[in-house]
Amino acid sequence: YYAYYARLDYPGALNEFKAARVLEPSNSEVFEGSGYVLRRQGRWEEAAAQLNEWVKLDPRNPSALSHYSFACDVLRRYSESDRVFGLILSLNPSYGNAYARRAWLQVLWHGDVDRAQSIIAEAERVVGFQDDQALLAHAKFRVALITRDFEGALRQLERETREALGNQFFFFPVELLRGEVLDLSGRHDLAKHSFEAARRRLEELISKNPKDFRYPSSLGIALAGLGLREEALRAAARAADLMPDSKDEWKANWRMMDLALTDTMLGRQSEAIERLDVLLSRTGEISTNVVRLDPRWDSLRSNPRFQALLTKHGGKP
Numbered sequence: 001y002y003a004y005y006a007r008l009d010y011p012g013a014l015n016e017f018k019a020a021r022v023l024e025p026s027n028s029e030v031f032e033g034s035g036y037v038l039r040r041q042g043r044w045e046e047a048a049a050q051l052n053e054w055v056k057l058d059p060r061n062p063s064a065l066s067h068y069s070f071a072c073d074v075l076r077r078y079s080e081s082d083r084v085f086g087l088i089l090s091l092n093p094s095y096g097n098a099y100a101r102r103a104w105l106q107v108l109w110h111g112d113v114d115r116a117q118s119i120i121a122e123a124e125r126v127v128g129f130q131d132d133q134a135l136l137a138h139a140k141f142r143v144a145l146i147t148r149d150f151e152g153a154l155r156q157l158e159r160e161t162r163e164a165l166g167n168q169f170f171f172f173p174v175e176l177l178r179g180e181v182l183d184l185s186g187r188h189d190l191a192k193h194s195f196e197a198a199r200r201r202l203e204e205l206i207s208k209n210p211k212d213f214r215y216p217s218s219l220g221i222a223l224a225g226l227g228l229r230e231e232a233l234r235a236a237a238r239a240a241d242l243m244p245d246s247k248d249e250w251k252a253n254w255r256m257m258d259l260a261l262t263d264t265m266l267g268r269q270s271e272a273i274e275r276l277d278v279l280l281s282r283t284g285e286i287s288t289n290v291v292r293l294d295p296r297w298d299s300l301r302s303n304p305r306f307q308a309l310l311t312k313h314g315g316k317p
Contacts, residue, residue: 013033014038028064031053032064035048035067038050045075048071052068065091066097069084069085069101073105074284076283079109082102082105082109085105093126094127094128096123096132096136099119099123100123100139101139103116103143104142109287111292111293113143117143117147120139120140120143133167134165134166134167141157145294148295153177154181157181160174164176166214170217171217175194175201176218178194179191179195179222180221180296184296191225198222202219202222213239216236216239217243217258220236223235224261225265229266232262236259239259240255253279253285256275257275260279264297264300270305273303276291288310291309
């Protein structure tokens with residue numbers, strides 16, 4: 001774990017886990033840790049296999065089941081992922097992340113927003129429900145956008161007590177999300193006020209934490225919303241430098257999604273479509289169903305290359 005967490009030495013960490021497996025072949029932590037490292041390397045097939053071994057050793061552990069089901073989700077093994085999420089909730093009905101991931105899975109898998117909304121509503125009825133990683137809030141917001149319920153998305157943001165929806169993969173200030181909704185619904189002047197507020201917040205965070213890739217990634221979106229082309233591209237490039245695929249492909253995928261959105265907002269259609277092509281070509285938390293439905297890509301829809309992209313990837317599960 002020192003090699004993994006402290007040094008980001010993924011090959012070294014795997015060697016240590018292999019040595020531990022020789023000493024204790026039934027130690028579930030060996031498979032757990034190996035799965036964590038492999039997914040950081042983008043080796044999701046191998047990661048899923050290791051996490052499944054963890055499940056076999058500890059079949060009623062919601063954490064083991066959750067990590068395995070999420071690996072299946074990223075690999076687009078949606079049927080297996082949905083099955084395991086259902087098992088998790090039967091064992092632990094208050095496990096918040098499982099509701100969030102299962103809800104978004106319905107959109108990834110079938111584009112089924114009604115089922116996603118039903119799961120979100122079920123989660124919100126759970127007494128003492130916690131959403132510490134903002135996964136359910138993010139899923140609920142994205143589903144509102146996809147259904148073009150812009151007023152509902154704004155009401156959600158008005159009720160939000162956190163200043164931002166964030167975890168290790170993304171950091172979206174409420175002002176930034178509000179700006180997106182207002183812009184998509186045609187209230188461009190109000191959107192600019194929100195984007196400017198997000199810009200100020202993110203620039204302050206960057207000054208305090210200059211190595212955190214999430215902040216310039218979101219700043220690129222805010223600056224694009226303000227029409228500041230060169231500044232937006234510089235922020236996006238900074239995020240790419242801080243989190244390349246070689247460092248952590250899982251986190252880099254989130255950075256690339258923000259880049260694609262920044263490009264789209266700036267009218268850089270070719271660049272945006274190329275990034276979406278890469279994201280749909282490899283494992284990740286995006287699918288053609290999401291791209292078809294999400295209004296953030298509306299400006300690309302008349303582009304023949306965008307339609308070709310959907311056709312190219314449309315046969316995937």
